[in-house]
Amino acid sequence: MRTPVTAPSQGELERQNGFMEKIAEINRKKDRKPRFFINTFGCQMNAHDSEKLDGMLRKMGYEPCADEKEADFVLYNTCCVRENAENKVYGNLGFLKHAKKENPDMKIALCGCMMQQPTVIETIRKKYRHVDIVFGTFNIYKLPELIMTNIESSSPVFDIWDNYADIVEDLPTVRKFKYKASVNIMFGCNNFCSYCIVPYVRGRERSRRPGDILSEIRALAADGVKEVMLLGQNVNSYGRGLDEDIDFAGLLRMVNEIDGIERIRFMTSHPKDLSDRLISAMAECDKVCGHIHLPFQAGSNEILKRMNRRYTKEQYLGLVDRIRTAMPDIAITTDIIVGFPGETAADVDETIDVVKKARFNGAFTFIYSKRTGTPAAEMPNMVSEQDAKANFNRLLDAVNPIVEELNQKKVGNTYKVLVDGVSSDPALVTGRTDDNTLVHFKGCRELIGDIVDVKITDSKIFYLIGELQ
Ligand code: 5AD
Numbered sequence: 001m002r003t004p005v006t007a008p009s010q011g012e013l014e015r016q017n018g019f020m021e022k023i024a025e026i027n028r029k030k031d032r033k034p035r036f037f038i039n040t041f042g043c044q045m046n047a048h049d050s051e052k053l054d055g056m057l058r059k060m061g062y063e064p065c066a067d068e069k070e071a072d073f074v075l076y077n078t079c080c081v082r083e084n085a086e087n088k089v090y091g092n093l094g095f096l097k098h099a100k101k102e103n104p105d106m107k108i109a110l111c112g113c114m115m116q117q118p119t120v121i122e123t124i125r126k127k128y129r130h131v132d133i134v135f136g137t138f139n140i141y142k143l144p145e146l147i148m149t150n151i152e153s154s155s156p157v158f159d160i161w162d163n164y165a166d167i168v169e170d171l172p173t174v175r176k177f178k179y180k181a182s183v184n185i186m187f188g189c190n191n192f193c194s195y196c197i198v199p200y201v202r203g204r205e206r207s208r209r210p211g212d213i214l215s216e217i218r219a220l221a222a223d224g225v226k227e228v229m230l231l232g233q234n235v236n237s238y239g240r241g242l243d244e245d246i247d248f249a250g251l252l253r254m255v256n257e258i259d260g261i262e263r264i265r266f267m268t269s270h271p272k273d274l275s276d277r278l279i280s281a282m283a284e285c286d287k288v289c290g291h292i293h294l295p296f297q298a299g300s301n302e303i304l305k306r307m308n309r310r311y312t313k314e315q316y317l318g319l320v321d322r323i324r325t326a327m328p329d330i331a332i333t334t335d336i337i338v339g340f341p342g343e344t345a346a347d348v349d350e351t352i353d354v355v356k357k358a359r360f361n362g363a364f365t366f367i368y369s370k371r372t373g374t375p376a377a378e379m380p381n382m383v384s385e386q387d388a389k390a391n392f393n394r395l396l397d398a399v400n401p402i403v404e405e406l407n408q409k410k411v412g413n414t415y416k417v418l419v420d421g422v423s424s425d426p427a428l429v430t431g432r433t434d435d436n437t438l439v440h441f442k443g444c445r446e447l448i449g450d451i452v453d454v455k456i457t458d459s460k461i462f463y464l465i466g467e468l469q
């Protein structure tokens with residue numbers, strides 16, 4: 001059932017709280033606490049949604065477990081940006097069918113971007129009948145009600161909305177880290193880049209009110225959070241459509257005033273909307289980190305046009321210049337796609353030219369994946385896998401030496417590092433510099449959550465080695 005929703009969901013949180021209490025009551029009567037396992041695919045937006053799902057499940061009396069085979073409630077929060085993310089979900093679901101035979105009481109739930117596609121829902125209904133609950137990106141707050149409906153009806157529950165109703169504030173959330181947290185500032189995307197499925201599965205752009213965002217961050221700061229990551233598909237258009245007269249630059253300045261917050265990060269910026277006001281705000285706000293993720297996707301103007309990115313290679317490089325002039329030490333990272341329909345080796349040369357001129361501190365590189373329903377899926381001249389791979393490798397050969405060289409330059413300097421966790425080598429801890437570079441150094445887990453001085457002694461392609469000062 002696809003339910004178009006128009007009515008705002010006033011009081012929805014209280015309603016869901018009611019379901020949470022009822023389910024907690026049911027779970028209290030069981031011999032042991034039921035266990036849950038959440039598998040999150042995709043981006044930070046999904047990771048943050050999973051923190052909310054985790055919070056709700058705990059409130060309903062479930063406890064987390066590390067092995068999905070042991071779980072009574074398995075939840076996949078899915079991604080559909082590229083095909084391989086979807087294939088993984090289908091593969092895992094096959095495996096879960098066997099696990100469910102061993103434990104017939106196991107409940108399997110699916111949510112996230114992939115579920116917003118009607119073809120996926122059809123496939124699940126036909127081929128994956130062992131799935132119990134399916135919902136989408138607009139109604140994650142309804143998890144308690146959907147579990148209750150499934151308990152009462154003991155039949156599969158599908159609840160996918162085509163659009164959002166209201167932004168439901170104040171869901172219980174379990175943060176993965178005590179000292180850093182993600183905060184949604186907006187949802188959805190209006191850009192319709194021609195290769196991208198996101199606008200179809202996450203809906204139109206809508207901003208949260210600044211008051212709600214600021215009070216959430218104040219509460220996080222009071223709870224020991226030092227670093228916030230402001231999340232949105234396109235943060236640079238924050239504020240459009242709100243009654244308040246505010247833009248992203250204004251929001252950053254307000255967050256910068258919050259006591260207790262020491263670092264502010266944000267993701268993702270679209271180059272076409274990045275204003276000089278934002279560059280000034282970044283340069284002037286002492287807590288805003290010296291890093292910007294600024295996807296450019298392709299260097300050829302023809303490809304950019306067909307991608308509907310609405311900037312040229314020259315405009316992108318001009319923007320990089322303006323950012324570096326205002327903040328000479330800033331790290332710039334990016335996303336790049338190769339193999340877009342019709343892309344030639346000469347087009348990829350243009351992409352490599354941008355890489356060499358912009359000198360990125362890091363790049364996420366992707367081979368184009370055809371997404372049904374997007375304009376690019378209808379475009380002619382699909383690039384063969386072989387050509388795409390060859391171009392992809394050429395691109396990596398351009399990206400990696402620059403990343404390595406920029407990291408190498410940091411050797412000998414001392415940076416403030418927010419310690420994140422223990423490394424795979426238990427004698428080492430890991431953390432991030434202000435410009436988001438990963439650093440490993442000798443230290444104990446008591447340092448986790450502290451911001452410490454670390455002198456860089458060595459560099460690898462993707463991380464630095466240092467010594468605690
Ligand atoms: N194929 C490959 N990469 C894609 N991205 C988005 N859609 C696709 C696609 N169809 C990449 C873009 C975007 C990042 C999150 O994922 O580079 O910035």
Ligand code: SF4
Nearest residue numbers: 189191192193196198
């Ligand atoms: Fe997709 Fe483009 Fe929106 Fe990013 S800005 S989510 S690439 S449509």
